Amino acid sequence: MATDYDAPRKTDDDSESIEALKERVPDKLSGSVDSEDADNPSGFELPGADLSDIELDVVVLPAQEDEFTCIECFLVKHRTQIDHETSVGAVCVECAA
Numbered sequence: 001m002a003t004d005y006d007a008p009r010k011t012d013d014d015s016e017s018i019e020a021l022k023e024r025v026p027d028k029l030s031g032s033v034d035s036e037d038a039d040n041p042s043g044f045e046l047p048g049a050d051l052s053d054i055e056l057d058v059v060v061l062p063a064q065e066d067e068f069t070c071i072e073c074f075l076v077k078h079r080t081q082i083d084h085e086t087s088v089g090a091v092c093v094e095c096a097a
Helices: 018-024
Strands: 067-069 076-078 082-085 090-092
Touching: none
Parallel strands: none
Antiparallel strands: 067 076, 082 090
16 A cells, blocks of 8 residues: 655644643753763863873774875875885875875
């Protein structure tokens, strides 16, 4: 059976009154303030703050066989990105442009 996606859709929820919908929505002006931000529970970090006591765990992988480090931008790129090689090392396509 073909469906007309442009036709307006009616459901049982469409018959609800605006008052009923307003009762379901919490009042934004009720005065309750969420004091803790879910994205940043520890608060805001100020520029120049002492972060020397924070430890970061980062795994650094050496360059793989199919990668090279561009001598212009010093980024590790795939071998397919080599434009040309000099006596010092390889230059990527972006830096050669």
